[in-house]
Amino acid sequence: MVHEGDYVELTLVNPKTNQLPHNIDFHAATGALGGGELTMVQPGEQVVLRWKATKPGTFVYHCAPGGQMIPWHVVHGMNGAVLVLPKAGLKDDQGKPLHYDRAYYIGEQDYYLPKDADGKYKRYPDPISSFGDDLKVMEGLIPTHVVFGGAKGALTGDNAMTAKVGETVLFLHSQANRPSYPHLIGGHGDYVWERGNLADKPATGLESWVIAAGSAGAFTYKFKQPGTYVYLSHNLIEAIMLGAAAHIKVDGGKWDNDLMMQVAKPAAIQ
Incomplete structure (x- = not known):
């Protein structure tokens, strides 16, 4: 920074x-x-x-x-x-100073790993030895993995990002090679700079947005409920099957039933 x-x-x-x-x-x-x-x-x-x-x-x-x-x-x-x-710091859509309590960087990475005839990932004695096989997989434009933080599960479970209820968090997200579609399950992009243009007015209240290939974006969100949030690319195939997902564990504060509550527990249909 x-x-x-x-x-x-x-x-x-x-x-x-x-x-x-x-x-x-x-x-x-x-x-x-x-x-x-x-x-x-x-x-x-x-x-x-x-x-x-x-x-x-x-x-x-x-x-x-x-x-x-x-x-x-x-x-x-x-x-x-x-x-x-920016010299004057981040500003909201009204031009007022925008405060954040912590910041996280999510580096998204697509991998194209060759497999052998049995469907197992191949091993090579050194990086250059895989070049020819790698190019064949890359030419298909279908990644074998799309991950946050360098490896599948790198930002989940015990490695999850953390925050507290009432904190505003700045998230930075980059993808050097292909588009991504960020979405925070249970939250929103309070202020979003989809193309990372921090000197411009941010978009507000977005459910999902696009990180263009070869760019980085940013957004802030103020957490209002405790629990584990999932931050993912809303290409759900990539998120669930290929690894493009992360967790944010949010603690502190009490659950606000006015924002969400279970009105009736699951029961057999009469």
Whole structure:
């Protein structure tokens, strides 16, 4: 996280034990290839880049070494997001300061893992050995996994995000390669910057929205009821079957029956 007008300086290290070149394309940066050409390093090299955060918002960054290596690196997890807060901070749809108590980042990742003739995932001695098989799966455009936090279940159960009743939480969500459709079950997007354009007025009260391929979005929600909430992509096949789901455990406060209550318990139909 940085603020509008800040300088970002980073060192990209490509260990000599690696086999492939790497770089970083920062969607938040200004200049050809987003710094991709200036950060290209071979195994055993390192480079230092500095760029100025001139535009507020949420932005994807990813590896982009050229050709088929670009999508191959991206779908192997070489991506993330940068938050550039406006100088004056976040504002609601009326231009008033918007407070949040905590923030969470959800990095969504699609994987395309080859299987053998028996339907089992294949193993390879090193990353480059899987390249040909990976491309065949990738060309079908059907991921084997779509996950939040790098692995299936990474943000569920004991690893769930947490909050308290009455807290406002800022959520950041990125997808470097394909669209996603965030939805908070039992809650809403109080304020939503679907394309991460934090200097603009947010949309309000959304049930679901779209994170475009190669972008990051943001939303806030003030939790009003305790319990475990599910945050997922509302492509339900991807959420339930491929892993695009997370949990938020919310405690504190009492259940408000005025907002929701069971009027009658399940009973046999007469």
